Amino acid sequence: MRIVADENIPLAEAFFGEHGELVRLPGREMSREQVRDADILLVRSVTRVDAELLAGSRVRFVGTATIGCDHVDQQWLADQGIGFASAPGCNADSVGDYVISTLLLFGEQDGVALTDRVVGIVGAGNVGGRLVERLRALGIRCLICDPPRAEQEGGEGFTDLDSLIAQADVVSIHTPLIRDGDHPTQHLLGERHIEALRTDQILISAGRGDCVDSRALKARLARDPDLRVVLDVWENEPDIDEALYRQVAIATPHIAGYSLDGKLRGTEMLYQAMSRHFGLPLRKRLGQLKPENWLRRIAVSRRAPPQEALLLCARTCYDVRRDALLFERYRRQYGMEKGFDLMRREYPTRREFSTLRVELKHSAGAVREVLESAGFAIRAPRKS
Numbered sequence: 001m002r003i004v005a006d007e008n009i010p011l012a013e014a015f016f017g018e019h020g021e022l023v024r025l026p027g028r029e030m031s032r033e034q035v036r037d038a039d040i041l042l043v044r045s046v047t048r049v050d051a052e053l054l055a056g057s058r059v060r061f062v063g064t065a066t067i068g069c070d071h072v073d074q075q076w077l078a079d080q081g082i083g084f085a086s087a088p089g090c091n092a093d094s095v096g097d098y099v100i101s102t103l104l105l106f107g108e109q110d111g112v113a114l115t116d117r118v119v120g121i122v123g124a125g126n127v128g129g130r131l132v133e134r135l136r137a138l139g140i141r142c143l144i145c146d147p148p149r150a151e152q153e154g155g156e157g158f159t160d161l162d163s164l165i166a167q168a169d170v171v172s173i174h175t176p177l178i179r180d181g182d183h184p185t186q187h188l189l190g191e192r193h194i195e196a197l198r199t200d201q202i203l204i205s206a207g208r209g210d211c212v213d214s215r216a217l218k219a220r221l222a223r224d225p226d227l228r229v230v231l232d233v234w235e236n237e238p239d240i241d242e243a244l245y246r247q248v249a250i251a252t253p254h255i256a257g258y259s260l261d262g263k264l265r266g267t268e269m270l271y272q273a274m275s276r277h278f279g280l281p282l283r284k285r286l287g288q289l290k291p292e293n294w295l296r297r298i299a300v301s302r303r304a305p306p307q308e309a310l311l312l313c314a315r316t317c318y319d320v321r322r323d324a325l326l327f328e329r330y331r332r333q334y335g336m337e338k339g340f341d342l343m344r345r346e347y348p349t350r351r352e353f354s355t356l357r358v359e360l361k362h363s364a365g366a367v368r369e370v371l372e373s374a375g376f377a378i379r380a381p382r383k384s
């Protein structure tokens with residue numbers, strides 16, 4: 001078989017190599033001619049997969065190693081009998097790490113404890129839902145706006161977007177890009193909502209760029225530069241609005257989910273789906289191929305102040321400021337459009353909180369509770 005894969009899918013050779021010739025291509029530039037003779041196409045979110053790319057090709061299976069699927073015309077694939085798989089949840093915890101790093105940073109800057117801020121999560125699926133679990137375990141009050149879930153599960157525990165914006169200190173958006181239907185998310189955070197934000201609120205957007213009306217956001221920030229906005233996703237990536245880039249408090253080039261663990265999970269999920277589709281045996285497992293975190297463990301004593309231990313462990317794994325600084329360096333050196341994608345291609349290895357083993361000399365206590373809630377792997381003596 002001929003397999004065409006985005007060059008940013010790690011371990012594609014290890015997982016798919018035995019099934020045929022593997023051709024690596026830059027995702028944003030994949031053309032009709034390049035994929036015409038492929039049997040399998042493996043993409044990330046930067047390749048538009050539709051009739052224009054695939055009509056008349058030999059492709060029988062398409063996989064996207066991402067959570068988001070708005071770049072794939074799934075109906076067209078189904079109509080053609082082409083198999084399709086995505087990687088639901090693969091990098092959900094990485095996005096959670098990104099948000100927790102951001103909350104810790106602002107908490108430290110403002111001298112405000114994590115638990116003193118109410119966090120409003122818009123879109124509580126794999127990403128937002130898992131984030132809510134971690135934040136609540138940390139003792140943080142969370143509000144959830146997720147109308148499709150509210151409809152299915154009954155309204156209890158859910159709030160509407162207006163009330164969430166009125167009550168939360170942090171508004172964190174984790175919705176997919178949905179262009180039609182009962183609950184579209186394109187410009188979900190539109191001018192009215194953006195105007196309703198208070199200057200002392202924090203807005204985080206890590207779902208898809210089009211979920212926030214960036215023109216309205218730009219206008220608001222021009223009048224109110226103290227409003228803190230964290231943008232990981234943008235309209236018109238990679239050629240994003242430079243004026244907006246300069247206005248936001250933290251700007252990153254769509255890397256919230258870019259931990260090695262999240263990406264590798266995505267590759268393995270596609271391998272499993274592809275094997276099922278073609279009736280092939282599963283010979284490879286991520287456990288055999290995944291590198292260990294080079295920082296294997298960190299030891300914390302019972303005297304450690306829990307919040308300081310959390311800050312230290314979180315920053316040891318991931319600090320969002322590193323990515324904001326790196327993005328600025330790439331932008332200066334290569335310009336926005338090229339710098340945006342180059343940083344993503346050369347992204348330094350980042351590991352999830354869950355790969356850092358925290359050793360405690362005691363079985364229980366506040367430090368353990370906090371670190372476990374944040375998602376670290378705890379090793380402690382058994383309770384006697």
Ligand SMILES: NC(=O)c1ccc[n+]([C@@H]2O[C@H](COP(=O)([O-])OP(=O)(O)OC[C@H]3O[C@@H](n4cnc5c(N)ncnc54)[C@H](O)[C@@H]3O)[C@@H](O)[C@H]2O)c1
Pocket residue numbers: 067068069088089091092095122123124125126127128129145146147148149174175176177178183184185188206207208232233254255256257258
């Ligand atoms: N920045 C990144 O690196 C990154 C990484 C992973 C995922 N994402 C994006 O985040 C999105 C969400 O990921 P997920 O794994 O949680 O997806 P998911 O499908 O598990 O959950 C999405 C949730 O959004 C809810 N939703 C749908 N329409 C809504 C609306 N109008 N208002 C509020 N909620 C609504 C759904 O009911 C669902 O619970 C992905 O589709 C992807 O676009 C971004």
Ligand SMILES: O=C(O)[C@H](O)[C@H](O)COP(=O)(O)O
Pocket residue numbers: 008044045046065066067068069091254255256257258
């Ligand atoms: O949907 C996802 O999984 C994420 O947005 C993912 O991190 C996107 O990565 P990309 O396709 O941009 O490499």
